[in-house]
Amino acid sequence: MGITVLGIGNVLWADEGFGVRCVEALQQRWAFDDGGEAVSLVDGGTQGLYLIQHVQAANRLLIFDAIDYGLPPGTLKLIEDDEVPRFMGAKKMSLHQTGFQEVLMLAQLTGQYPEQVLLIGCQPQDLDDYGGSLRPVVKTALEDALALGLDRLRAWGARPVPRDAAPSHDEAVTVPTLALDAYEAGRPPAERACRIGDERFLPC
Template sequence: MRPIPSDSACHPKGDSAETICVLGIGNVLWADEGFGVRCIEALQQRYEFAPHVQLIDGGTQGLYLVQHVQQADRLLIFDAIDYGLAPGELKLVANDDVPRFMGAKKMSLHQTGFQEVLMLAVLTEQYPSEVLLIGCQPEEIDDYGGSLRPVVKQAMEDALALGVDTLRRWGAQPAPRQRPLSDVETVTFSELALGRYESQRPPEDSACRTGDARFMPTAEGA
């Protein structure tokens, strides 16, 4: 995912306005695993926020995100989480329950790394005063080069509405975006933007995403 420029880091605690970090984690190359990053992408495309609000494409950066968590007064997280629910169903987890929950419900390596980030923030006594995880049950993640499944893409709209309501309550001052974003300003890679990613990827029959039968024979053909 896109490296975070040094001048876009969250403001250190102590500023007059409480620092708010909005973080999307996951891998857009593995279908519904990209839910969190797609939420951040959509938020930036649709809204403008107060200067003390930072949107971060956390991708799979793991421990590299610790400074942002430690510096945040309030932290909003979007992620795909295996809750054992119906695909597309949302679940909210708050405050001290977030690191414990992510440790018990690991779905991929990035969640293991991010649980360590949260626990490190707790151990250093620099854990945000308020944390909310908006998680979505994925339908499919074992699809390299795939995109969000329709049910998860639809759930993203509800997740964004919940996120914006939370940010408004936290004083983030969300307002419909008036000025178009440039490629330089986007927190996610413009080359991997959802519309571009879906329209330019090759079809499955020319770029197998689930394993090539020529090199992974079935039991019958072995």
């Protein structure tokens, strides 16, 4: 029983990847001192019910996700504890939220639910660019979201310390070819990109 940090979303659909990119950046920049509370970082992607084991195993759960609040793009909103499953079910932005709401409710039913839960959500700007990446306003919000997340991790007893070196491929929470820098470097220029997506994934 420790802290689980979970990023959920789909990196292939622009701002939908916010949660995964937060966990990726957290791992790239920070390690966790053994003297503090144990921290597990998880790229939850769109796994839905397969995430139940991570939720049930956590004493405290920190979630990063893109959430449609109907607010200006890049706006962050923090939701805590029992409000999290209710909030995620109020306005579903994508199928992954349906699946994750079910995960939280199932964990509650089994009696294996974290003592504390914090959802740090970001209002997306664009979700319709297949093969696209985070928009600048959402990238900026990611930095603020990480700061908020680190503050909460410290309050929960974790001891984050800046990394001296980048994590190895074996440690990486995301597939190396989908890591943000590699993913953006491989995207075709605008004049070559298909307007309904990215030719790497969806031929015109």
